[in-house]
Amino acid sequence: MFEISFIPAFKDNYIWLLTEGRRAFVVDPGDAAPVLARLEADGLVLEGILITHHHADHQGGVAELTARYQPQVFAPAKESITGCTHPLYGGERIEVLGQSVAVMAVPGHTLGHLAYAAPGALFCGDTLFGAGCGRLFEGTPEQMSASLDSIAAMPDETRVYCAHEYTEMNLRFALAVEPENAALQQRVSRVGALRAAGLPSVPSTLAEEKATNPFLRCTDPVVVAAGLEHAAVDASKTAVFAAIRGWRNVF
Ligand code: ZN
Ligand code: FE
Numbered sequence: 001m002f003e004i005s006f007i008p009a010f011k012d013n014y015i016w017l018l019t020e021g022r023r024a025f026v027v028d029p030g031d032a033a034p035v036l037a038r039l040e041a042d043g044l045v046l047e048g049i050l051i052t053h054h055h056a057d058h059q060g061g062v063a064e065l066t067a068r069y070q071p072q073v074f075a076p077a078k079e080s081i082t083g084c085t086h087p088l089y090g091g092e093r094i095e096v097l098g099q100s101v102a103v104m105a106v107p108g109h110t111l112g113h114l115a116y117a118a119p120g121a122l123f124c125g126d127t128l129f130g131a132g133c134g135r136l137f138e139g140t141p142e143q144m145s146a147s148l149d150s151i152a153a154m155p156d157e158t159r160v161y162c163a164h165e166y167t168e169m170n171l172r173f174a175l176a177v178e179p180e181n182a183a184l185q186q187r188v189s190r191v192g193a194l195r196a197a198g199l200p201s202v203p204s205t206l207a208e209e210k211a212t213n214p215f216l217r218c219t220d221p222v223v224v225a226a227g228l229e230h231a232a233v234d235a236s237k238t239a240v241f242a243a244i245r246g247w248r249n250v251f
Contacts, residue, residue, distance in 0.1 A: 001119060002097040004161065006200065007034050012165040013057055014202060016123055020097035023047050025071075027116070027123045028163050032061030036068065048096065051075035051084070052125025053110040058163060074103075078112030090114055106151065108144025109134030115151065121203070122154060123161045130160070130167030130204050131174045131187070133215040135249065141242035145218070148241075152216050156207035167191050167201035173251045174214050177226045177244060183211040214244055 002025070007015040009031045016027040017038060024044040028051060029035045039046055046069040051059050059081055062073060066083045074094055077087030086094065090105025094116075102117040106127045113134075115124040126134035127144075128151055136144055171188050178184055187208065191201045210216050217223045218240040224232075227240030230247040 007038050009034050016161050023097055025096055028052055028058040029061035030057035032064035046071045048072040050116050051081050053113040054079035076112030076114050106147035108139035108147045111138045121159050125163045129162045130201050131213050132170030142238050145238045145241040158206040159203035161203045168195055173248050177214040178222050187212045
């Protein structure tokens with residue numbers, strides 16, 4: 001299995017760097033400059049790029065990286081991605097640095113959004129965040145809720161490599177939804193300490209998200225009650241998800 005580290009970009013993006021010896025892949029290079037600097041500093045050769053969705057902060061660096069190296073570019077077939085060489089729909093398996101990786105369709109934030117599942121590690125872009133989930137720019141609550149269900153079905157120990165450092169902000173909202181959740185309270189202090197020390201809160205584990213992320217807890221009685229207080233049309237998982245997501249947008 002390849003090694004995973006991060007390249008910080010913009011204000012709060014993480015570009016994940018996958019390496020096997022001197023061979024490298026990156027996930028969602030929104031900016032080429034920090035990637036080129038890291039590749040050069042570490043003497044790496046970029047063999048591939050994984051793109052989760054079309055937003056500029058996830059694909060903005062592809063053209064420049066492609067001009068310098070000749071990487072394979074795996075990306076959503078349904079979205080407009082610069083330099084895509086391997087269009088994907090979800091359901092495929094691809095090879096990343098000798099490792100078989102499953103491609104998942106996770107529509108919601110955008111309609112073609114993909115997640116990449118390696119053994120024990122999920123690269124999920126702007127679908128699932130630490131203690132939160134992406135905004136529904138293109139998809140419906142039904143689509144996003146189903147996408148989160150497919151992620152939640154993965155093994156508990158899966159590490160969640162999302163694309164943004166949003167955890168602290170998301171935890172404030174999660175606490176408003178579930179003030180009495182002890183696992184959530186513990187996560188708030190753990191993440192507070194990490195961030196105060198300048199360390200990332202990502203990756204988390206799926207077990208941690210299931211215990212503290214309100215968007216994965218839409219059948220929990222406390223979350224259902226909060227959803228109903230925020231205009232959920234009924235107590236179904238999707239209606240509760242839609243209401244909690246709507247509340248988050250104005251929080
Ligand atoms: Zn996005
Ligand atoms: Fe983003």
